Amino acid sequence: MFKTLLFVMPVFVFFEVLFRLGFAPIVTNSTLFDIKMLAVQKHHIKNVKLLAMGSSVGLYELDSKTIVQNFNMPYYNFSSWGLQITDTRLLLSSFVKKYHPKYVLLCSSIGEFVGPQNDTYLNFINANDFIKDKLPELFYFTNYSSIHQLVYRKFNTYPLALDNWGGASLSVKQKNINREKWNEHDIFPTKYTPANYIALDSLASLLKREHVKFVFIQVPIKKSYSNTDQSKQIIQVHFDKCKSIVEAHDGTYLNYYNTTVFTDSLFIDQYHLQAEGAVILTKEIVADLEKIIK
């Protein structure tokens, strides 16, 4: 038995070293989500009264400093690239139980209503709390991925600096903006859109049951995205649909689609604001939230 342990221990030590060197275990297929959950564990985030959620729009467009300067309560931004509303519903059912927020801010745009649910988030949700909170290294074994995959992921991940509240910002010079991304126009609605509306309804209902104030924030969209009557109508239908769902469950719907205030120069692509735009947006959000958050 001792000799067996002698062989097994170096393997555990090796993985611990990998963990310390930043080769995070692959739990879901979202690199940022995995990194973020590790950051949450590392910073011992336990109590979050103001919880922000969403996809990359939520990540980049809620300026953390502006929020924490104006609201004296524990705040964390759990937003992650690529989250769809179906995913957010899944994650929030776990986060609400764990962090007991009083307010949930969901930053959203049409990009969160276009894709299918990502079931790999279940790998995290269904994991034992001990592993999540105390020993995330055990994810190397419960959600086994080869070392080559760990290395590949680390060196092929878009570099990202999260602030202390889980947010991030985008600063790209105009001349460096990717033209293809700039001209991109996501197809909306898709065959997954109805399921995402259902998930939004379910999410709003869940938050109401848990006595959590739900604030749905429709973030700005680049003017050139809705430069035809048809596209204008499509996004207006989407706004109305979300508003009716949110308000049916006593949530607050805030819409910042304003192409006069949020001109194209503040964007990096069809929905994502640069850091400057994010600060402007967050200040407007804060001004509205002050009427809701007591």
Added chain:
Amino acid sequence: MLFTSPAFVIFFTLFFLLYWYVFRGSLRLQNLLILTGSYLFYAWWDWRFLFLLVGNSILNYFLGIGLAKSNSPKYRNFLLWIGLIQGLGSLVFFKYFNFFINSIISAFSVFNMKADIQTLNIILPLGISFYTFKTISYLLEIKKGKIKPVTDWVVFFSYISFFPTVISGPIDRPKTLIPQLEKQRVFDYSQASDGMRQILWGLFKKIVIADNCAAITAPAFAHYDTLPASSLLFAVFLFTIQLYADFSGYSDMAIGLARLLGFKITRNFNFPFFAQSIPDFWRRWHISLTSWFTDYVFNPLSWYFRDYGKFGLILAILINFTAIGIWHGANWTFIVFGFLHGCFFIPFILSGNLNKKKKGAHATAGKSLAAFINMAGTFILLMLTFMIFRADNLSTALGYYHKLFSSSIFYSFTITEKANTIATMIAIAVMLSAEWLQRDKQHALQIDAVKGLPVRALIYFGLIFFILSFSPVKVVDFIYFKF
């Protein structure tokens, strides 16, 4: 639970501790532990079929005792036939019922007639092909007077359900495993450590080679009609390796686990890719199955056809190998595969060379070019026949051949997962080299002769690191589970 799963690691660790530290002093308790552990292991897959396994064991236990007690040949034959009908009947029902129905429907359709017969939604009980053969050989050996029946039901039930081998073999004969269950096991450190080495080697073959090959071959075979023939050829090569690495990897793990418990079970593979002919290949591949068929199908048939000389022998071989093909599954592809391999024996039978070993069987490739050419030729024949084995049906198999022998064999093809493919090719080279160097040993990692601890540690940790570095995204079920 797969041998490679965390659940099995926990299960076996607890089992091992109980087996050697708590129940070591009592043979009965150890055997009860084996039985309980085996049923738990089997039920983990599907608890519903545990009743079939237990029922099978109960029936054959009493049949064995009845066979030995009775002096009436008629009654003994009657008991034997009950056992054979029950065993083969269950096998035929679960494995072949829908195949027969679909074949009848297809036959009727050839004459533009419709056969109104329904197929059933039948789930194949795991391991039924393996444990059924165990019970059949048990009854036949008692009938022939070669063994006495087991009166201790714990021993007998443990023999049938022995968890390292119940799902995919090796198919242990009663005289191999039962005596070991009947006597006290003593922990032998060298046997246990060699068992661990064999498990490690099996893990390497299964995880690094077989599963990575599967990730490449599956899409290649699925889209063979749109890819160049060179891609199909590469897939066929990898599939041949995959089949060996998967099954022999499983067998190595099963044998290693048994050795950790103090059991020596039947070797299943003897480096078959070094075979110099198809008959030589079948002496090295799935040895427990081919020896079973040799003893209970081929030998009786060759005795029955003895008056027909070589042609009787040919007929016996063809029937034997067709039966081996059928054993693999309910599909005409397996039947054709088996029949073809039987046909490969014909030249040897006609020339009288069937049981002669080729010269230079253990010669290095450098010393005997003929040996190397024989090995390469045998491997190519295997590749071409494993293509049929792989196909979903005969028309797909014909499609593979049609594609393979087309001009696009000279086209280049794209490899998408470059790192994993390169790692797989390196692992295959490591496997073949190690097995060649160790071809006179039981398994490639039997490195007792390597005395230096640092060198041994380097080999072990090197393999562990390779496994940890290049295990694929998706761990695939063992191929022979579906047989």
